Amino acid sequence: MGIAIMGGVMASLADAKVKASLSESSDAKPTPNLRNFVACDAWKPAEEKVRSALGHYNFSLTTLTNDNLTGVQRGDIILLSCKPHIFKDILGEEGMREALHGKVLVSILAGVSQEQIEAFLYPDGVPEGGCRVVRVMPNTASFVRQSMSVIQTTTPPLSAEQQGLVEFVFNSIGRTTTLPPSLMDVSTALCGSGPAFFALILEAAADGAVAMGMPRAEAQVMAAQTMRGTAGLVLEGGEHPAVLRDKVSTPGGTTIGGLLVLEEGGVRGAVSRAIREATCVAAALGQGVKNVNGTRR
Numbered sequence: 638m639g640i641a642i643m644g645g646v647m648a649s650l651a652d653a654k655v656k657a658s659l660s661e662s663s664d665a666k667p668t669p670n671l672r673n674f675v676a677c678d679a680w681k682p683a684e685e686k687v688r689s690a691l692g693h694y695n696f697s698l699t700t701l702t703n704d705n706l707t708g709v710q711r712g713d714i715i716l717l718s719c720k721p722h723i724f725k726d727i728l729g730e731e732g733m734r735e736a737l738h739g740k741v742l743v744s745i746l747a748g749v750s751q752e753q754i755e756a757f758l759y760p761d762g763v764p765e766g767g768c769r770v771v772r773v774m775p776n777t778a779s780f781v782r783q784s785m786s787v788i789q790t791t792t793p794p795l796s797a798e799q800q801g802l803v804e805f806v807f808n809s810i811g812r813t814t815t816l817p818p819s820l821m822d823v824s825t826a827l828c829g830s831g832p833a834f835f836a837l838i839l840e841a842a843a844d845g846a847v848a849m850g851m852p853r854a855e856a857q858v859m860a861a862q863t864m865r866g867t868a869g870l871v872l873e874g875g876e877h878p879a880v881l882r883d884k885v886s887t888p889g890g891t892t893i894g895g896l897l898v899l900e901e902g903g904v905r906g907a908v909s910r911a912i913r914e915a916t917c918v919a920a921a922l923g924q925g926v927k928n929v930n931g932t933r934r
């Protein structure tokens with residue numbers, strides 16, 4: 638996710654540069670002055686992985702292994718994208734609190750709240766000028782700049798400049814919305830985990846076509862484009878899904894036949910319950926429950 642988000646920001650900055658050079662930017666919003674990027678990991682080969690994914694953008698890019706402190710000292714906006722259960726190891730490093738002072742720390746960790754991070758960094762309360770923690774839930778479509786990212790409302794509000802910077806980063810990788818803390822776990826289920834759920838449905842649809850003789854490669858592209866087109870009708874056409882479904886269902890035709898099979902199979906209930914389950918798992922992750930899925934019926 639770290640690579641995807643940095644890549645989106647670099648691509649966005651590069652686009653803005655091209656537009657400026659073509660003098661198309663007169664009415665465009667000014668881009669933030671993000672010029673130097675630092676990627677930190679705990680595994681040496683990750684440096685090469687980052688360079689091969691991001692090097693072609695030609696921005697200043699430093700890669701560090703097991704040196705998060707230097708990375709944070711050099712940054713103005715810090716993206717925390719480790720697994721949820723290790724954030725304390727990273728933020729608890731010697732000198733980290735001082736390095737974060739006055740900066741924006743964006744966390745994309747599933748289940749971990751702004752309060753939990755603040756309470757860990759500042760057990761006696763956030764001091765004047767302490768780092769501002771912002772929780773955001775993007776998704777893996779960041780890689781193709783089609784993320785649905787939910788930015789949590791921050792209390793107290795960020796400065797206009799900080800808010801602009803956070804929005805720039807996540808608008809660079811797709812669409813954004815802003816929601817209160819109480820909706821972050823369900824946003825994690827719907828948007829963060831969502832691509833996996835939709836991928837399963839896509840794969841199942843392609844499987845059905847393969848079973849009826851369609852070559853696998855064609856079936857996969859056709860299923861994906863059909864899913865994209867359906868999303869376009871909802872997002873751009875403003876169509877309600879139920880109306881869309883009804884419009885496709887010719888009386889006595891193919892669609893209603895297939896829909897009845899899906900309803901008999903409980904697909905609607907299963908998909909809805911998957912979102913409910915993932916929301917509960919996200920909430921438990923934030924409480925530090927290990928192997929949370931194994932604790933649930």
Ligand SMILES: NC(=O)C1=CN([C@@H]2O[C@H](COP(=O)(O)OP(=O)(O)OC[C@H]3O[C@@H](n4cnc5c(N)ncnc54)[C@H](OP(=O)(O)O)[C@@H]3O)[C@@H](O)[C@H]2O)C=CC1
Nearest residue numbers: 638677678679680718719720721745746747775776777829
């Ligand atoms: N995957 C997704 O679709 C989404 C994930 N998220 C959230 O994003 C976060 C990252 O997920 P994801 O990208 O899938 O996970 P990854 O495991 O791919 O990325 C986590 C990275 O953190 C690195 N890391 C581990 N320990 C340290 C350390 N001490 N110092 C520096 N770096 C370290 C890992 O290095 P190494 O490989 O060496 O262990 C790895 O590169 C999670 O908190 C997840 O909840 C949010 C939205 C969507």
Ligand SMILES: O=C(O)[C@@H]1CCC=N1
Nearest residue numbers: 747825826828829830
């Ligand atoms: O499965 C997970 O826990 C992470 C969070 C959202 C997507 N992947």
